[in-house]
Amino acid sequence: MTQYQAKIYVTLRPSVLDPAGTAVETGLQHLGHDGIEGVRIGKYVELKLAAENEDAAKQKLDQVCDQLLANPVIENYRFELAAA
Amino acid sequence: MQGIASIDRQKHQQGISMKFGIIVFPGSNCDRDMQWVAQGILKQPTRMVWHEDSDLSDIDIVVVPGGFSYGDYLRCGAIARFSPAMKSTVEHAKASKPVLGICNGFQILTEAGLLPGALVRNANLHFVCDRVPLTVERNDLIWTKNYSQGQTITIPVAHGEGRYHADDDQLKRLEDNNQVVFRYSKGENGDSANPNGSCNDIAGICNEQGNVMGMMPHPERASDAVTGSTDGLALFEGLVKTLVAA
Secondary structure, eight states, rough: OEEEEEEEEEEETTTOHHHHHHHHHHHHHHTTTOOOOOOOOOOOEEEEEESHHHHHHHHHHHHHHHIOOOOOEEEEEEEEEEEE | OOOOOOOOGGGGGGGGGEEEEEEEEEOOHHHHHHEEEEEEEEIOOEEEEEEEOOOOOSSSSEOOOOBBBBOOSSTTTGGGSSSHHHHHHHHHHTTTTOOEEEEEEHHHHHHHSSSEHHHHTTOOOOEEEEEEEEOOOOOOSSTTTOOOOOOEEEEEESSOEEEOOOOHHHHHHHTTTEEEEEEEEEEEEBBBBOOOGGGGGEEEEEEESSSSSEEESOOOSSSSGGGGOTHHHHHHHHHHHHHHHH
């Protein structure tokens, strides 16, 4: 078994309105930061996992994300994996 | 009711009644309001079901109440969904028995896959605590027998994440199947009472079969006259009456 460190990014699907992101974008504009757009707020999750190999670790992460960390109705996810 | 399992009447032979089971999670806060309606007002046998308890065999009507189950960590209802009581609630629903989710309960039922779509942050980012007019879209369900179709009722809402979201295909399926039970009403000037930006002004939906319903507004908070309105009581009275007669 190899120890892996995963970094998981959960983001709202593009079709889902993100009012918090819009509020932050407006705040940035009020601060005078021009040229900023498309602010979207998501979640970042770190975790360690043990798996036989990288493929098994990815498979495990897909399960974990589909079952709990992301709600596929409203969210997408991607992750980065590295041997710990 | 078509498609609704007939309730085991033998166990209710002495005084026909319907037994409510109210799921209690760490962080539930509308469980005792619901208990008061079921037991105190309707005089029905009622059991508070701790989330670690998986036995619902004695229960006719499962209610998943409002609150902030498990602190609503990660997403509203995301963690509650995996509790033993919820696994049994899914079985209860699959056996065509009645399941009602109110507010956080609605969020949990969508996370559990018993109802389609999801509840996300209110469009205006505000936690809304108000009384809102709802239109009863259909009264052929066990939940709405005591209302008339198109009737407007006023029910309290209290949520920060009550914006119903589903993709266009799913919304079309909901509308085609008549699964929208309650909608935030439109006023005479055409303005909607929609407090959260829900798609299609959706306040409550049911599954295709009609035995599972979820709604963001709180009918249990409009059941005792002391709270200022009894518009919600008809839901529970109609439910018990319909099931007893089934």
